[in-house]
Amino acid sequence: MWTSRAGWLDGLARWAHSPAFGELCAEARVSITTATLLSIATVMAEHADHATGRHVAVTRATIADKVGCDVRTVTAAWRVLRASRWAVEAQRGHGSTNTPSVGRRPSVYHLVPRREARPATTPLVHDFHLPPSGGVSSFSPVGSYSPSGRASAPAKQICDKPRQMPPRRATARPLAIQRLAAGLVAITHGLDRAHIGAICDALTATGVDPDVWSARAVNDKLNADMRARGTTWPDHIANPGAFLHSRLRRLSWAPPEEPKKAGGCAAVSIDQPARPAVLTEASRAVIAARQEEIRQILAAASQRARVGRINRTPNAPSATPRRAVVGGTARRREECTVGRLVDDAPSGRETAR
Known part of the structure; x- marks a missing residue:
């Protein structure tokens, strides 16, 4: 163009x-x-x-x-x-011109521009050499202070030397820390892709006490720290153990301080209820007296309610109504008998009288 x-x-x-x-x-x-x-x-x-x-x-x-x-x-x-x-x-x-405009x-x-042919010129550079593949200098710029600057072992030793496996643990991890790690993995995103031992090691290294902190409390504290710093939790975690250790070591996992109120008590664990205070003999006597007073009040209220229900019953038994009912029943029986005798008697004026 x-x-x-x-x-x-x-x-x-x-x-x-x-x-x-x-x-x-x-x-x-x-x-x-x-x-x-x-x-x-x-x-x-x-x-x-x-x-x-x-x-x-x-x-x-x-x-x-x-x-x-x-x-x-x-x-x-x-x-x-x-x-x-x-x-x-x-x-x-x-x-x-004779074809319709539609056709x-x-x-x-x-x-397009035309490229003008230029006269061929002899090259000015006849012989040139490329630098070696390792660069212009044959010496490495990495000094001894760099981690990658240490002398590597000869190839023969690397091939002959067997690969060293990490030492096996002589004892198992505490059961409390394992339960804490399992609960944290269950409610935290991305930690289920690692071995549970890596999560246990991260909790142990940062000083999280399983007797004081629960999985929910650890998760809530991580979320609070994330909101305070303005960061987000990644969707994919390549190394969950190291990532959890980096997030936990930012925070202080010391046990919470006990309240200094008189007569109060401190919770042993965040998710556990507080222990009851020790009562004296005088306190027990006062409590027993108050309980007995409450029982008497409740018994009196129950008795009043029972008497009120009896008085409000419409068909409650009574002496006078029972006689009236009996009398009325006898009178109705006599009327029925007299009427039956009248019907059976022969017709006539005397009988009608």
């Missing part, structure tokens, strides 16, 4: 005024003047992309109207530009 529209036109003008232009026209059997070629190229440059000089989609009739020449002259100019490599035909058009497509040209 071109560098600018003016630069492309200037380069084309220099080439058109050179003898190379006449030689190309003779080889291609094209008859066109320099002025006509530059006028047609100017119209094409106006329709090209300003930044790249590409996508010149303009018809020959439009160029001929603006320049004032024949359409066949535009065709000759395009042939010269293609042969001189000042333009590249990206897509061939189709259709003519006509103009040719698409890209205006």
Whole structure:
């Protein structure tokens, strides 16, 4: 692509005024003047992309109207530009003036700068040598104070010497620290990818007492420290043991101080309840008296409630209502008997009386 529209036109003008232009026209059997070629190229440059000089989609009739020449002259100019490599035909058009506008497509040209051939020059550098693979200096810049500057063992000793395994533990880790590590792994993200022994070692090295701190308390303190520092917990932890050790050693894991209030007591563990205070004989007597007083009050309230329920019963037994009921029942029986005798008696005035 071109560098600018003016630069492309200037380069084309220099080439058109050179003898190379006449030689190309003779080889291609094209008859066109320099002025006509530059006028047609100017119209094409106006329709090209300003930044790249590409996508010149303009018809020959439009160029001929603006320049004032024949359409066949535009065709000759395009042939010269293609042969001189000042333009590249990206897509061939189709259709003519008699073809409907829907079926006509103009040719698409890209205006490109032409690289001028330069005379070959002899190279100034005849012989050159590359530096060695280890650098210009054969001495290592690493001094003895660097950890990687220690002398390595010979290859023979490395091959003959067996690989040393880490020493085995003579005793097992305390059960309390193992339980604390297991609880912390269960509620903390990313620690389940390591051996539980690495978590135990991190807790032991930082001084976390399993009798004082629980897994939930350790997790809460880590979260509080993370929020205070403005950091986040990583999604993936490559070395959980070392990562946990680096987070735990920032904090103080000393046992919490006991409260200094009179008559109070301190909690042995954060998650364990406080131990009850020691009572004296006088305190026990006062407590027993208060308990007996409460029992009497509750018994009296229960008795009052029982009496109230009995008085509010609608069908409660009573002497007077029972006689009334019995009398009423006897009277109803007599009425029923008399009525039955009257029905059984013969009809007549005396009987009716």
